[in-house]
Structure formats: structure tokens, C-alpha cells
Amino acid sequence: MLIIFVFSQFVGLSQKEDSIQIRKIFNEALANGHSYNNLRSLCKDVGNRISGSEGAQKAVEWGNELMKNYDFDSVWLQPIMVPKWYRGATEKLAIITPINQEIEVLALGGSVGTNGNLEAPLIIIESLEKLEETPSEMVKGKIVLLNKGFDPTTINTFEAYGPCATQRFNGASAAAKKGAVACLVGSAASPTDDFPHTGSMRYEDGIEKIPTAAISTSKADLLEALSKGNQNIKLALNLTCKDFGMVPSYNVIGEIKGSENPENIIVVGGHLDSWDVGEGAHDDGAGVIHSIEVLRIYKELGIKPKNTVRCILFMNEENGNNGGKSYAEFAKKSGEKHIAAIESDRGGFVPRGFSFDAQNYHLMNARKWENLLKPYNIHIWEKGYGGVDIGPLKNDKIALIGFVPDPQRYFDFHHTEDDVFENVHKRELELGCASIASLIYLIDKYGLGEETP
Amino acid sequence: MLIIFVFSQFVGLSQKEDSIQIRKIFNEALANGHSYNNLRSLCKDVGNRISGSEGAQKAVEWGNELMKNYDFDSVWLQPIMVPKWYRGATEKLAIITPINQEIEVLALGGSVGTNGNLEAPLIIIESLEKLEETPSEMVKGKIVLLNKGFDPTTINTFEAYGPCATQRFNGASAAAKKGAVACLVGSAASPTDDFPHTGSMRYEDGIEKIPTAAISTSKADLLEALSKGNQNIKLALNLTCKDFGMVPSYNVIGEIKGSENPENIIVVGGHLDSWDVGEGAHDDGAGVIHSIEVLRIYKELGIKPKNTVRCILFMNEENGNNGGKSYAEFAKKSGEKHIAAIESDRGGFVPRGFSFDAQNYHLMNARKWENLLKPYNIHIWEKGYGGVDIGPLKNDKIALIGFVPDPQRYFDFHHTEDDVFENVHKRELELGCASIASLIYLIDKYGLGEETP
Numbered sequence: 093m094l095i096i097f098v099f100s101q102f103v104g105l106s107q108k109e110d111s112i113q114i115r116k117i118f119n120e121a122l123a124n125g126h127s128y129n130n131l132r133s134l135c136k137d138v139g140n141r142i143s144g145s146e147g148a149q150k151a152v153e154w155g156n157e158l159m160k161n162y163d164f165d166s167v168w169l170q171p172i173m174v175p176k177w178y179r180g181a182t183e184k185l186a187i188i189t190p191i192n193q194e195i196e197v198l199a200l201g202g203s204v205g206t207n208g209n210l211e212a213p214l215i216i217i218e219s220l221e222k223l224e225e226t227p228s229e230m231v232k233g234k235i236v237l238l239n240k241g242f243d244p245t246t247i248n249t250f251e252a253y254g255p256c257a258t259q260r261f262n263g264a265s266a267a268a269k270k271g272a273v274a275c276l277v278g279s280a281a282s283p284t285d286d287f288p289h290t291g292s293m294r295y296e297d298g299i300e301k302i303p304t305a306a307i308s309t310s311k312a313d314l315l316e317a318l319s320k321g322n323q324n325i326k327l328a329l330n331l332t333c334k335d336f337g338m339v340p341s342y343n344v345i346g347e348i349k350g351s352e353n354p355e356n357i358i359v360v361g362g363h364l365d366s367w368d369v370g371e372g373a374h375d376d377g378a379g380v381i382h383s384i385e386v387l388r389i390y391k392e393l394g395i396k397p398k399n400t401v402r403c404i405l406f407m408n409e410e411n412g413n414n415g416g417k418s419y420a421e422f423a424k425k426s427g428e429k430h431i432a433a434i435e436s437d438r439g440g441f442v443p444r445g446f447s448f449d450a451q452n453y454h455l456m457n458a459r460k461w462e463n464l465l466k467p468y469n470i471h472i473w474e475k476g477y478g479g480v481d482i483g484p485l486k487n488d489k490i491a492l493i494g495f496v497p498d499p500q501r502y503f504d505f506h507h508t509e510d511d512v513f514e515n516v517h518k519r520e521l522e523l524g525c526a527s528i529a530s531l532i533y534l535i536d537k538y539g540l541g542e543e544t545p
Numbered sequence: 546m547l548i549i550f551v552f553s554q555f556v557g558l559s560q561k562e563d564s565i566q567i568r569k570i571f572n573e574a575l576a577n578g579h580s581y582n583n584l585r586s587l588c589k590d591v592g593n594r595i596s597g598s599e600g601a602q603k604a605v606e607w608g609n610e611l612m613k614n615y616d617f618d619s620v621w622l623q624p625i626m627v628p629k630w631y632r633g634a635t636e637k638l639a640i641i642t643p644i645n646q647e648i649e650v651l652a653l654g655g656s657v658g659t660n661g662n663l664e665a666p667l668i669i670i671e672s673l674e675k676l677e678e679t680p681s682e683m684v685k686g687k688i689v690l691l692n693k694g695f696d697p698t699t700i701n702t703f704e705a706y707g708p709c710a711t712q713r714f715n716g717a718s719a720a721a722k723k724g725a726v727a728c729l730v731g732s733a734a735s736p737t738d739d740f741p742h743t744g745s746m747r748y749e750d751g752i753e754k755i756p757t758a759a760i761s762t763s764k765a766d767l768l769e770a771l772s773k774g775n776q777n778i779k780l781a782l783n784l785t786c787k788d789f790g791m792v793p794s795y796n797v798i799g800e801i802k803g804s805e806n807p808e809n810i811i812v813v814g815g816h817l818d819s820w821d822v823g824e825g826a827h828d829d830g831a832g833v834i835h836s837i838e839v840l841r842i843y844k845e846l847g848i849k850p851k852n853t854v855r856c857i858l859f860m861n862e863e864n865g866n867n868g869g870k871s872y873a874e875f876a877k878k879s880g881e882k883h884i885a886a887i888e889s890d891r892g893g894f895v896p897r898g899f900s901f902d903a904q905n906y907h908l909m910n911a912r913k914w915e916n917l918l919k920p921y922n923i924h925i926w927e928k929g930y931g932g933v934d935i936g937p938l939k940n941d942k943i944a945l946i947g948f949v950p951d952p953q954r955y956f957d958f959h960h961t962e963d964d965v966f967e968n969v970h971k972r973e974l975e976l977g978c979a980s981i982a983s984l985i986y987l988i989d990k991y992g993l994g995e996e997t998p
Contacts (some may be wrong), residue, residue, distance in 0.1 A: 118700070119698045120696045122697045123697050123698050181731075221635075244575045244576050244972070245571065245572045245575045247571070247920065247921055247922065249972075269557065282972060283971065432804075442895075442951050442953050444922065467700065468700055469700065469897065469924075469925075469951075471922075471923075471924035471925075472922075496949065498895050498922075500895050500970060500972045500976070501970060502975050504970075507778050516735065517953060517954060518952075519697070519702075519735060519953045520953050521951070523700075
């Protein structure tokens with residue numbers, strides 16, 4: 093009885109200490125935080141930053157300098173190779189029959205150009221599955237519009253995004269197999285608006301490479317409406333995209349060395365590259381800022397982690413994940429032990445919780461902290477996805493953890509001209525920094541346990 | 546053992562039925578919902594609607610007609626009396642010394658006018674408490690600016706709002722007691738921007754009524770900065786507000802009659818009046834729309850509640866709560882039994898949960914439904930505030946329940962020109978409708994239990 097009493101006293105005391113420390117972390121993020129101004133700087137001074145671009149190089153220097161200015165224990169660049177793709181100066185789509193109207197269009201990342209003006213009839217097909225069933229003679233010589241939209245009844249918009257992303261990724265080659273001359277996709281987006289959403293795509297080996305681009309949900313609706321009245325819609329597409337092969341770039345890495353076990357690593361990261369439109373504010377400026385702010389808060393509050401906490405600004409998440417893959421190779425060779433990796437790549441919205449791509453015992457241990465984070469409206473502790481950049485680190489021992497902000501607004505902005513600083517909410521961004529910093533504080537202090545044999 | 550087995554089978558089956566019904570409610574709100582278009586109509590066709598105004602009368606007709614068109618079992622108007630206050634055509638504030646600059650200003654609801662141009666020196670005082678300590682001779686003949694701002698470290702912005710609202714409500718009389726000629730308040734707002742936030746105030750009996758108005762956080766900062774360099778700031782204030790006494794108006798009420806216990810009432814409501822700026826989109830257009838949509842969803846899905854579900858669009862929450870008080874009087878006299886009242890008056894943001902101004906056993910019983918609503922990211926089931934309009938219904942038996950959307954953005958818009966339709970997110974609004982409809986579905990089916998003796 094005495095032992096139990098003493099133990100629970102200890103637990104009580106320790107919980108109280110932790111709750112005070114977490115309160116300090118949130119106070120620092122909310123009252124003295126640097127996150128909002130740092131995001132402004134990344135968005136306005138650097139701007140968008142697709143892999144291999146001048147913007148990306150500027151972002152590398154920006155991240156390197158910022159973390160050096162914060163005087164983290166080490167800050168370095170990890171050289172990697174990334175694809176360089178350029179959208180080109182001309183990007184045009186117009187309806188030429190039965191009406192004359194220009195349409196906002198964004199080539200998908202990796203698309204070939206049209207080599208001049210490409211005029212062809214339109215065929216609208218609901219989905220990749222329907223395209224599969226459509227006879228080649230109906231598709232041949234045409235521009236295909238694949239128009240699978242978001243399912244509005246899916247509560248988690250990231251689940252609704254899945255099928256739309258597959259359509260975008262595989263559409264061009266699927267259409268080319270049927271003889272199409274180009275492939276458009278309706279935007280992977282929840283709202284109806286005029287913003288086309290770009291994103292990655294892949295050409296299948298041995299299949300003709302046809303140009304491919306996204307149009308907005310409102311213009312997809314327009315084309316659907318026209319097609320109902322008039323079977324003969326003709327479009328003109330002009331894209332001047334070009335591929336420049338592989339070029340050198342960097343992951344940007346900063347860390348606070350562990351005071352007890354410096355060879356044990358806790359990674360926190362987001363990706364530094366973005367698409368070449370807007371400012372990459374939510375995707376993934378927010379994740380970059382969250383990660384840097386975690387280390388800044390530790391330094392400011394004098395939190396000395398037992399294990400090394402390493403902030404990684406990954407390059408090339410959007411079209412290749414060469415940053416994530418290269419870091420995982422480095423990690424394997426380094427002899428360091430990676431305990432956990434936390435990624436923020438779902439926007440800078442209000443925190444809801446964490447999703448664990450990890451062992452059951454990792455999650456069970458983390459759930460012991462539920463009550464400590466409830467006052468901050470962190471409720472989600474579930475199995476789920478970690479993140480693209482940290483994915484290659486996966487093994488039996490590491491916990492890959494995705495930061496989960498509220499998902500309702502993310503696909504309003506994702507991969508568009510509208511993903512700008514002004515659409516990130518100061519307090520929501522700050523709460524994200526503090527939530528991640530608090531989780532890492534607890535992981536560092538208590539670990540995520542060992543598998544019970 | 547057999548009994549336990551049969552019982553748990555039954556519970557399992559019933560939970561499954563409930564989860565299917567709740568899924569249908571969310572699907573209807575998200576895929577076929579009327580809420581967003583109804584909010585657009587309230588904001589754009591009616592506009593803002595302060596008690597006693599033409600807008601308020603238009604809103605009464607709008608709500609009455611909409612619910613009649615939905616063919617709810619009964620729709621009626623409850624006559625009430627409300628104050629009529631008019632802001633007037635002129636509303637101006639300018640710094641005249643040491644610089645010349647106009648400043649956005651909004652009279653507080655209920656303020657008297659300035660009776661021409663009122664020029665006076667400014668004194669900035671941090672809070673009501675500091676004003677109390679300040680000698681009259683320092684305040685006499687001056688315009689007081691009370692500038693207590695939001696505490697950014699408070700996670701729930703509604704808690705941060707409390708002290709700011711008190712300053713707004715009591716500032717004028719507190720300043721008048723010290724001889725001030727007018728009282729300005731810094732806005733009750735989390736962001737720094739140019740929107741003054743109006744709101745209610747009260748003159749103490751027997752104290753001189755001095756004009757009182759809100760300025761924006763950015764202009765309060767400007768005045769603070771000027772006051773540091775130069776002790777002599779002079780302002781000119783011109784307000785032409787006028788009070789017109791009490792005038793008739795209405796609560797708008799629609800209901801679906803209970804199929805088993807029509808005399809048992811579950812209220813769902815928001816307030817129809819707004820301040821006389823912006824469009825009252827979040828405050829409380831969202832609550833009005835949430836409440837109407839609950840009944841529409843029930844009708845559409847053929848849900849026949851056992852108890853009467855009554856939607857109340859309360860008039861005059863903002864400056865008097867005469868709608869809430871009048872309805873409570875009616876409820877007392879009616880002989881009906883009010884089981885629960887759910888109010889939505891914290892904006893149309895993404896749902897987080899519910900707060901219970903109720904008995905412990907009410908909350909304990911409601912918490913049994915936690916797992917049914919977790920898939921919809923409803924996590925908060927706590928003791929807390931219900932709502933202004935339903936407050937007068939309070940007794941030992943009724944559960945007053947506040948719908949809790951995420952609080953981070955509410956005070957960006959609250960009582961400003963910026964509280965417009967465009968700042969409400971379609972999916973977030975729809976999720977609110979479904980969350981409230983689901984809770985009421987469960988309360989109607991299972992009740993909130995009886996106190997264990």
C-alpha cells in the first residue's frame with residue numbers, strides 16, 4: 093500500500109510538472125511566438141519554391157540562416173538530387189466550341205508541353221474506372237476530362253482527396269492508352285471556385301506522354317453543363333512545360349543535441365519545397381515553421397532534451413520525395429537510433445491531434461498523455477498516416493507520427509495560387525507549434541515504451 | 546447470463562442503428578444541405594438586423610416564411626418588446642493633436658450621442674481596475690480609452706473575451722464617475738486589425754450618460770504609441786446615436802410535434818437579431834441556420850421525434866435578451882415540460898463538442914454517446930455555459946447545452962463589419978448542423994436520464 097501511495101504521489105507530481113511545462117510551451121508560442129512572422133518571411137521574402145527552382149535555393153538559404161541565427165547546436169545542409177521541371181511561360185486553355193471562353197488551367201507537375209496550340213474535341217469521363225471501360229474509338233484524338241470530385245460526405249477531407257489524387261497521378265497515361273491527345277483533371281478540391289489545383293503525376297513507361305493539367309471545380313462544372321446541351325465541345329490547350337532532369341539541392345537540418353543520449357534522435361519536420369504557385373503557405377510552409385519553432389521554444393525556455401531533437405526541412409516532397417529518401421539513407425548509415433519522427437504536412441490549421449504510423453505499444457504509451465493535452469483541445473490519438481517525408485524512415489522500432497490539424501479547409505488552398513500567407517490564421521499556427529513541441533517534450537522525457545515481449 | 550447477453554445484443558444493435566442514423570444526418574447536411582444557401586439569403590437578402598430595426602422585421606418575416614415553406618408542424622411568432630437604438634448617420638473619431646488622422650469608430654449599442662463635435666484630451670487607462678485607482682482630477686474633462694486587450698495565452702477565446710466585454714459594458718459609467726466626457730474601449734478582439742468591435746453597454750442609474758464607442762486594436766496600438774512620445778493627445782468625437790425606447794418585435798418559432806410526448810419540449814435555437822454592422826453571419830446567422838436545418842433534416846429523413854423539437858429564432862440577444870426572457874415566461878405558463886435546450890451562438894466554425902449547463906447526471910448520460918460522435922470529430926462533452934437566449938429557462942430539470950465550435954476565429958469577426966457570409970465556411974457550417982441534429986436525435990430517443998435518488 094505504501095509503495096502504491098508513494099508511486100501515485102510521484103505520478104501526480106510529475107504530471108503537475110509536465111502540465112506546468114506544457115503551459116509554458118503554449119504561453120511562449122502564443123504570447124512571444126516567432127512562427128507567424130517566420131511564415132510571413134518564407135511566403136513573402138522567398139515565395140513559392142518548387143524543387144530545382146531559384147525559389148527552392150532561396151528557401152534552403154533562408155532555412156539555413158534562420159536556424160543558424162537561432163544558434164541551434166548544429167545546422168547543416170544534406171546534399172540531395174531533385175527533379176527540375178518548369179511550367180513555362182505560356183499556359184492557356186480555352187473553350188472554342190460551342191462558346192468562346194478562356195479557362196484557368198495549371199499544368200500538372202511533370203507534364204510535357206503541347207508543342208504549340210493543341211485543338212481537340214473534349215470527352216468528359218467520370219473516373220479512371222469509367223475510362224477503363226470506355227472504347228478507344230470514343231477517346232482517340234480527344235482531350236479527356238477526368239472529373240471525379242470530392243465526396244462531400246467524407247468527414248476527413250484527406251480521405252476524400254485520395255481518389256482525386258490517384259486520378260491526377262495516373263490520368264495522363266490511362267488516357268494515352270486509349271488514344272487521347274491530352275488529359276485534364278477536375279481539381280482535387282472541396283469548394284466550388286475558380287482555382288485549379290496542380291499536383292504530381294507520373295507517366296507510365298512505354299506509354300506516350302501526353303500533356304496533362306488541372307482545371308478548377310467551377311470550370312469542370314461549366315464543361316459538364318455545356319456537354320449536356322451540346323455534345324461537341326472543342327478546346328484549345330497550350331502548355332510550354334519542360335523537364336530539365338535532375339539537379340542538386342539540399343535538405344536543411346538543425347538540431348538541439350541530447351543531453352543524455354545524443355545518439356537517440358527525435359525528428360520533427362515538414363517540407364521546404366512547394367508547388368510553383370501561390371506561396372506554399374499551408375503546404376508546407378506551416379510544417380516548416382512548426383518544426384523550427386519547436387526548437388526555438390526549447391532554446392527560449394531552456395528545455396534541454398535528453399535525446400537529440402532534429403528539425404528537418406525536407407526538399408522535394410511534392411514531386412519525388414528525394415529529400416525523405418535521402419535522409420532515410422543517411423539515418424541508416426549514421427548509426428544513430430531514430431526513436432520517433434513527427435511530420436507536419438496537413439496545413440497550419442487548429443490542432444486536433446496526432447496520427448500514429450507506429451506499433452500499438454507506441455500509441456498506447458502516448459495515450460497516457462491525453463489528459464495533459466486535453467486543455468489545448470488535442471483529442472485525436474489514433475493509428476493513421478505519418479507523412480510522406482518521414483515515410484522512408486519506417487521500421488519496427490520508430491514511431492512515425494503525423495500532426496493532425498483540422499482538415500476541413502486544407503483542400504480549399506492545396507496546390508493553388510490561393511495558398512498564401514493571408515490564409516493562415518496566426519493563433520491556429522501558433523497552437524500547432526505548441527502542440528508538436530509538447531508531444532516531443534513528452535516523448536523525449538518518457539519515451540514511447542518498449543514492446544512487451 | 547442470458548439476460549446480460551440479450552441486453553448487450555440489444556445495446557449493440559441499438560448503437561449500430563444509431564450510428565447509421567447519425568451517418569444519414571451527416572450525409573444529408575453535407576451532400577444535400579440547405580444551410581449554406583439559407584445563410585447566404587439571411588446575410589444578403591436580409592442583412593444586419595439589430596432589434597427594432599427594419600432589418601430585424603425583415604428577418605422575422607424571412608424566418609417565418611422559410612419555416613412555413615419547410616412545412617414544419619407549426620410555425621408562429623411570439624410577440625415581445627425590444628429596445629430600439631439607432632447609431633445615427635454620423636460616426637466620426639479623429640486624432641487632432643499631435644497628428645491629424647481619422648480613426649474607425651463604432652458607437653457601443655445603447656450609447657448616447659455627442660451632441661455635436663466633442664473635442665477633449667485623451668487619457669489611456671489599462672483597465673477598469675486601474676480606472677478605479679486613478680484620481681478624478683486626472684480624468685476630468687477627458688476622453689478615456691480603456692485598453693484591456695485579449696490575453697493571447699488563453700486557449701478558449703471566449704474566456705479571454707470576458708474581461709474585455711466587462712470593460713465595454715461598464716466602462717462608460719465607470720469613466721463618468723471620474724468626470725470623463727466620453728469613454729472609448731479597445732476592441733474585444735484577438736487579431737490586430739482595423740475593425741472596431743461594437744457590443745452592448747449599460748449606463749448605471751444616477752450616473753451621467755457619456756458617449757461610448759469602440760476603436761480597433763490597431764488604432765488602440767497607435768494611440769498607445771503616440772501617448773508614449775507625447776502626453777498631449779487630443780481627439781474629436783462625433784456620434785449621433787439615439788434611443789427610441791421599446792418597440793414590438795417577435796421570436797420566430799417552428800416545431801415538429803412529438804409523436805409520443807408532444808408536451809415534452811426540446812428547444813434548439815440561435816438569435817435572429819445581430820448588431821447593426823456587417824451581416825451577423827457568425828453572430829448569430831450561423832446559429833439560426835443550424836437550428837432551422839436540424840428540423841429540415843428530420844423532415845427530409847423522416848425522423849419522427851418522440852418529443853416535440855422546437856426551433857426558436859430568438860430576438861434581442863444582443864442588447865436586452867428580451868426574446869430569451871419572454872420565451873422562458875411563456876414556457877413556464879405553457880405547462881409544457883422542457884427537457885433540454887441547445888443553443889448555437891459561438892459561430893459557424895468546425896464543431897468541437899458541447900458544453901452543459903446542467904446536472905451532473907445529464908452530462909454523464911450524454912457522455913454515453915461519445916463514441917457515436919467521435920467519427921465526426923466531436924470530442925468535447927464538458928460542464929460549461931449554455932447560451933444567453935436559453936439561460937432564462939434554467940431550472941433543476943432542464944439541460945441547457947451550448948454547441949461548441951472551434952473558438953479560435955470567432956473574435957476576428959464578432960460585432961464587426963467583417964462578420965459577413967464570405968467568412969463562414971460551407972463544410973464547417975454543415976458539420977455544425979449535423980452535430981446538433983445528432984445530439985438532439987439521441988436526447989429525444991434516450992433522454993438525459995433521471996437523477997439517481
